[in-house]
Each structure stands twice: as C-alpha cells, then as structure tokens.
Amino acid sequence: MADLTLTGKNPFSLAADALVVATAVVDDAVVVLGDVPDSVRGLAAHARALGVSGALDEVVRVPAPTGVEAGVLALAGVGTSAPDAEALRRAAGAAVRTLGGGRTVLALPADDADAVGAIAEGALLGAYVFNRYRTADETTPATVLELASPAARTRAAKDAVERAEIVTSAINAARDLVNAAPNDLFPAAFADAAKAAAKGTGVKVTILDEKALVAGGYGGIAGVGQGSTRGPRLVKLAYTPSRPAARVALVGKGITFDTGGISIKPAKGMEAMKSDMAGAAAVLSTVVAAARLGSDVAVTGYLCLAENMPGGGAQRPADVVTMRGGKTVEVLNTDAEGRLVMADGLVAAVEDGTDVVLDIATLTGAQIIALGDRVSGVMGTDDVRGEVVAAAEAAGEQFWPMPLPAELRPSLDSKVADIANIGGRAGGMLTAGLFLQEFTDGTPWAHLDIAGPAFNEGAAYGYTPVGGTGVGVRTLLAFVEGRSAKA
Incomplete structure (x- = not known):
C-alpha cells in the first residue's frame, strides 16, 4: 500500500515526479481550480488542444510549466467548480492510477477534513495493484503520495487521513x-x-x-x-x-x-x-x-x-x-x-x-x-x-x-x-x-x-x-x- 502524508507546504514548490491539480467546467469553459501559478492557470486557454475537458475520471499529463517543481503536471477532472467528496475521491484515484510509480503530490481542493479524507481514500484506492501471480510485472504502483492542504496541521485532517488508511486497507x-x-x-x-x-x-x-x-x-x-x-x-x-x-x-x-x-x-x-x-x-x-x-x-x-x-x-x-x-x-x-x-x-x-x-x-x-x-x-x-x-x-x-x-x-x-x-x-x-x-x-x-x-x-x-x-x-x-x- 502506498505511503500517504499530509503537507501544508506550497505544493508547486515540492520536488516530485508528478503534481496533480483539478480541472472543471465553468460556464462552458475549462478552468484550473485553486490557488495556482499563472503558468498553470494559463493552460486552461489551451484546453481544447491539450484534450482537457474537466470531466470526471479524465487525467491529462503535460510537462510541468514554469513555477512547478514537479516533472509532470497532471490535470484531473472533477466536473464542477464545487466538487463533492465522491468527485474528489474519483479524481484522486484516477490520477494516482494513471501516474503509477514514483512520488506524487496531490493539490486538489482540500480545504477541510472531509475533502482531505475523500482525496486520501481515492488516492490510496487508486494506488492498488494486484500482481500476486505475475513473475515479471511492468506495472509500478504509486509508492509515495503527498496530499497538500491548508488544513494539514489540524487534528481533524490528520484523523481523516488515519481513517482513510484504515478504510482503504480494508477495501x-x-x-x-x-x-x-x-x-x-x-x-x-x-x-x-x-x-x-x-x-x-x-x-x-x-x-x-x-x-x-x-x-x-x-x-x-x-x-x-x-x-x-x-x-x-x-x-x-x-x-x-x-x-x-x-x-x-x-x-x-x-x-x-x-x-x-x-x-x-x-x-x-x-x-x-x-x-x-x-x-x-x-x-x-x-x-x-x-x-x-x-x-x-x-x-x-x-x-x-x-x-x-x-x-x-x-x-x-x-x-x-x-x-x-x-x-x-x-x-x-x-x-x-x-x-x-x-x-x-x-x-x-x-x-x-x-x-x-x-x-x-x-x-x-x-x-x-x-x-x-x-x-x-x-x-x-x-x-x-x-x-x-x-x-x-x-x-x-x-x-x-x-x-x-x-x-x-x-x-x-x-x-x-x-x-x-x-x-x-x-x-x-x-x-x-x-x-x-x-x-x-x-x-x-x-x-x-x-x-x-x-x-x-x-x-x-x-x-x-x-x-x-x-x-x-x-x-x-x-x-x-x-x-x-x-x-
């Protein structure tokens, strides 16, 4: 099972293999959600060319632009500008599953403990790989996950992650x-x-x-x-x-x-x-x-x-x-x-x-x-x-x-x-x-x-x-x- 930690640091300054941000549809236009650098927000203007629709389960990888320390930027669709817990869960899961191994930072909307818990569940479930019977498996599961949230230092957020780890381990x-x-x-x-x-x-x-x-x-x-x-x-x-x-x-x-x-x-x-x-x-x-x-x-x-x-x-x-x-x-x-x-x-x-x-x-x-x-x-x-x-x-x-x-x-x-x-x-x-x-x-x-x-x-x-x-x-x-x- 992947290792997941909370961080209150600026996710765009973290060195990682990939950074995940949320995309959504607002007034028929694709937007990138959250407090993101202009270089990331500007990608929305090229949504059609990049094949980005903001739809649920969509994950589009692009080279990280200026202002992002990660090697790859993953645009994960959440559907709307106010995603519910299940939309966040699905977006995190789709991103982690698509990205595979390495270190992944999740910068999805995680302003409170409920959102943190949903994203943690989705990421840990998305990291699942069953390779018990494979002698030579090229599938590399995600190993290190960091969930960025302004609530990272709160007891409620930490409890939400702990619960997510127990629940996803059971699933x-x-x-x-x-x-x-x-x-x-x-x-x-x-x-x-x-x-x-x-x-x-x-x-x-x-x-x-x-x-x-x-x-x-x-x-x-x-x-x-x-x-x-x-x-x-x-x-x-x-x-x-x-x-x-x-x-x-x-x-x-x-x-x-x-x-x-x-x-x-x-x-x-x-x-x-x-x-x-x-x-x-x-x-x-x-x-x-x-x-x-x-x-x-x-x-x-x-x-x-x-x-x-x-x-x-x-x-x-x-x-x-x-x-x-x-x-x-x-x-x-x-x-x-x-x-x-x-x-x-x-x-x-x-x-x-x-x-x-x-x-x-x-x-x-x-x-x-x-x-x-x-x-x-x-x-x-x-x-x-x-x-x-x-x-x-x-x-x-x-x-x-x-x-x-x-x-x-x-x-x-x-x-x-x-x-x-x-x-x-x-x-x-x-x-x-x-x-x-x-x-x-x-x-x-x-x-x-x-x-x-x-x-x-x-x-x-x-x-x-x-x-x-x-x-x-x-x-x-x-x-x-x-x-x-x-x-």
Missing part, C-alpha cells in the same frame, strides 16, 4: 481476496485468511467445518458444498466493545467458485465466478475495519463459505434440504446456491441476537440486468433499506432501493417443501430477496445485491481497478457508524 484486502485464484482461495483457505486478518484486532473468530455444519443443521451451506472435495465453512467474526452502543450483524456470501453445480453455467465467462465470494470479503473487511477504528458498535460477521461444484456427491435439482432452524427448501436449481448459504447465515445471526442484520451477496444476474455494473440493489425492511441507501450516499457508493412485492412470493411455493429456492423468471432479484426474508424471523433487515459492482470486467475508472472492487465495505462501515451516531 484493498477485500479486493485481494476477490482477485485470488480459486485454486488458492477455497473455503478452508478463506477461513485461514479471516483468522490472519483478525489477528491483533480483538475480533474473535469461530470456524465450523463440514462436520460441525452437518451436526448443527446448516443444511444450506453443507448442501451447496457437498459436491466439492474442499469442504464448506461457516466463519463467525465477533467484535465486541466493552459497552456496545448497538449491535449489527453482517452476513456475507462466500462461494469461492461457482460452477452452478449440476445446473451448470455456460463456459463463457465462468472464470469471473471466482468473485462469487465478494460479499464475504466485504463482511470480513468491515468487521476488521470497525475493530481497528475502535467503533462502539458490536459488529458480528458471518462468512458463509462453500465451493459449488458438480461432483459425484453434488446437490441435485429436486433435492430437499433442511436449513438451520428447521425450514425445508426444495432445490429446483443448484445455481441458485447463494441464497441457500445466506439463509443459514441469517438464521445464525438472528439466533445470536442483534438489533439489525444486513446481508451482502453477489446474488443474482437479475441485479445486473436491472441496475447495471455500477449500481447495487438493496431490499428489506423499509427503514433499514433507507438507512443503507443513506449510508451508501454518505460513503460514495451507489445502492438503489428495490421493493419486495408480496405478489411475487407465491412463485416460491413448493409442492413438496416449505419453500423453493427459485421463483418465476420475472423479478429474479426481488424473489431472491423474498426468499431470504423468510429466514429473518422479523428482525430488522436489509439485503444488498452487489452482483455487478463487485467485479469490474471492463476498463478501470476513477479509483476502481479491473477485477475485484471491494464494493460494499464503505457502505457497511458508514451504516455501522450511523448506528453509533443514533445511539
């Missing part, structure tokens, strides 16, 4: 897990990674293996994992401050690879199914980050881990499984496995006691059809759903509120069991939510479907790399912090 850890090859990250290996991540944080880790899952009646997790030679796990992570202001439970889908099982997926694109554990990665990172931040909210995470394979012992369409708590489910499609492992996790969370439970999962292709690759869906109890949306807005992530229409519930009726694991084709994201609702026992709850945003198969943008994105961590942390503020 990048989630990205690493999502990007790991599935032959390396199987359920037992994920459980080991959870233990390692929690070490020294005060988070208590409890792991149930396949025998304990069967003995405990976790028919969903055990059933999904029975086709693999690498058995399933349920990992419980408990962070408990001395006097909890509130209790939040988080349940994450952790299918370390999803072939679809007997209802096998098409071969094309199946390699992306290594990302089907992104929900569990987000939960693990959130619990660890909450502990490192010293939250006064008790946060318990449940990682529902299995590998969905079409082996000789695999679950079959028409099987009936008994879930934790006794409810029976007819498995009509083994590729609707995520809701089975999540249902067991939800029951466990409710049994353990909590004020509210959130589950997060790469659950349905229907989410991608409905909302695309960058917007996640959220369903659940009305007030909790609204709370998640507000947390996402504050954190800079996109979650869209979706309904749970009662008229879709009958499509989940089974002829032989309490409920079937799939409903009709219409409203697939919503019927998945309705299925999960059956296992919440009236506890305030929200379901976050991150199927599209969890794994970026297109080009990198802003602070978002190709591959694992770490989506959900910031929203879950903001939700936890919101509960603290409420208390």
Whole structure:
C-alpha cells in the first residue's frame, strides 16, 4: 500500500515526479481550480488542444510549466467548480492510477477534513495493484503520495487521513481476496485468511467445518458444498466493545467458485465466478475495519463459505434440504446456491441476537440486468433499506432501493417443501430477496445485491481497478457508524 502524508507546504514548490491539480467546467469553459501559478492557470486557454475537458475520471499529463517543481503536471477532472467528496475521491484515484510509480503530490481542493479524507481514500484506492501471480510485472504502483492542504496541521485532517488508511486497507484486502485464484482461495483457505486478518484486532473468530455444519443443521451451506472435495465453512467474526452502543450483524456470501453445480453455467465467462465470494470479503473487511477504528458498535460477521461444484456427491435439482432452524427448501436449481448459504447465515445471526442484520451477496444476474455494473440493489425492511441507501450516499457508493412485492412470493411455493429456492423468471432479484426474508424471523433487515459492482470486467475508472472492487465495505462501515451516531 502506498505511503500517504499530509503537507501544508506550497505544493508547486515540492520536488516530485508528478503534481496533480483539478480541472472543471465553468460556464462552458475549462478552468484550473485553486490557488495556482499563472503558468498553470494559463493552460486552461489551451484546453481544447491539450484534450482537457474537466470531466470526471479524465487525467491529462503535460510537462510541468514554469513555477512547478514537479516533472509532470497532471490535470484531473472533477466536473464542477464545487466538487463533492465522491468527485474528489474519483479524481484522486484516477490520477494516482494513471501516474503509477514514483512520488506524487496531490493539490486538489482540500480545504477541510472531509475533502482531505475523500482525496486520501481515492488516492490510496487508486494506488492498488494486484500482481500476486505475475513473475515479471511492468506495472509500478504509486509508492509515495503527498496530499497538500491548508488544513494539514489540524487534528481533524490528520484523523481523516488515519481513517482513510484504515478504510482503504480494508477495501484493498477485500479486493485481494476477490482477485485470488480459486485454486488458492477455497473455503478452508478463506477461513485461514479471516483468522490472519483478525489477528491483533480483538475480533474473535469461530470456524465450523463440514462436520460441525452437518451436526448443527446448516443444511444450506453443507448442501451447496457437498459436491466439492474442499469442504464448506461457516466463519463467525465477533467484535465486541466493552459497552456496545448497538449491535449489527453482517452476513456475507462466500462461494469461492461457482460452477452452478449440476445446473451448470455456460463456459463463457465462468472464470469471473471466482468473485462469487465478494460479499464475504466485504463482511470480513468491515468487521476488521470497525475493530481497528475502535467503533462502539458490536459488529458480528458471518462468512458463509462453500465451493459449488458438480461432483459425484453434488446437490441435485429436486433435492430437499433442511436449513438451520428447521425450514425445508426444495432445490429446483443448484445455481441458485447463494441464497441457500445466506439463509443459514441469517438464521445464525438472528439466533445470536442483534438489533439489525444486513446481508451482502453477489446474488443474482437479475441485479445486473436491472441496475447495471455500477449500481447495487438493496431490499428489506423499509427503514433499514433507507438507512443503507443513506449510508451508501454518505460513503460514495451507489445502492438503489428495490421493493419486495408480496405478489411475487407465491412463485416460491413448493409442492413438496416449505419453500423453493427459485421463483418465476420475472423479478429474479426481488424473489431472491423474498426468499431470504423468510429466514429473518422479523428482525430488522436489509439485503444488498452487489452482483455487478463487485467485479469490474471492463476498463478501470476513477479509483476502481479491473477485477475485484471491494464494493460494499464503505457502505457497511458508514451504516455501522450511523448506528453509533443514533445511539
């Protein structure tokens, strides 16, 4: 992870490989924001020739003009002359990602602690590079970052940077897990990674293996994992401050690879199914980050881990499984496995006691059809759903509120069991939510479907790399912090 420091010095006098300034559009003209030398401000007159539009995610590099000690000047678009926190986050991320290695000074608008925190988050996320499997990698990540701000000496700005370092470390850890090859990250290996991540944080880790899952009646997790030679796990992570202001439970889908099982997926694109554990990665990172931040909210995470394979012992369409708590489910499609492992996790969370439970999962292709690759869906109890949306807005992530229409519930009726694991084709994201609702026992709850945003198969943008994105961590942390503020 790159090293980031605050500085109150004049950024234009600092020797560096690159200096980043903000460009924006004002009255249809491109301008350079902030107190900058005339030589820098004058570049705006040549915006068209330089290919500068001031748009978000745009980064244009030019030789540093007179009055700038850095070797290169990077013009990063922020859209408007009054950029919000997310615009600053994206501009910093795009600039650092584009510039790569060396020493970079960020002279984006950072007049207060909120702006400082956003820029720090964007820069540290933009510096992320996953090169675990490359023997000769030409990608050089950013190593030294300096964030220039007139508020650099204030306690609030320093705290904002410290928080940004903890949050981005958590997000990048989630990205690493999502990007790991599935032959390396199987359920037992994920459980080991959870233990390692929690070490020294005060988070208590409890792991149930396949025998304990069967003995405990976790028919969903055990059933999904029975086709693999690498058995399933349920990992419980408990962070408990001395006097909890509130209790939040988080349940994450952790299918370390999803072939679809007997209802096998098409071969094309199946390699992306290594990302089907992104929900569990987000939960693990959130619990660890909450502990490192010293939250006064008790946060318990449940990682529902299995590998969905079409082996000789695999679950079959028409099987009936008994879930934790006794409810029976007819498995009509083994590729609707995520809701089975999540249902067991939800029951466990409710049994353990909590004020509210959130589950997060790469659950349905229907989410991608409905909302695309960058917007996640959220369903659940009305007030909790609204709370998640507000947390996402504050954190800079996109979650869209979706309904749970009662008229879709009958499509989940089974002829032989309490409920079937799939409903009709219409409203697939919503019927998945309705299925999960059956296992919440009236506890305030929200379901976050991150199927599209969890794994970026297109080009990198802003602070978002190709591959694992770490989506959900910031929203879950903001939700936890919101509960603290409420208390």
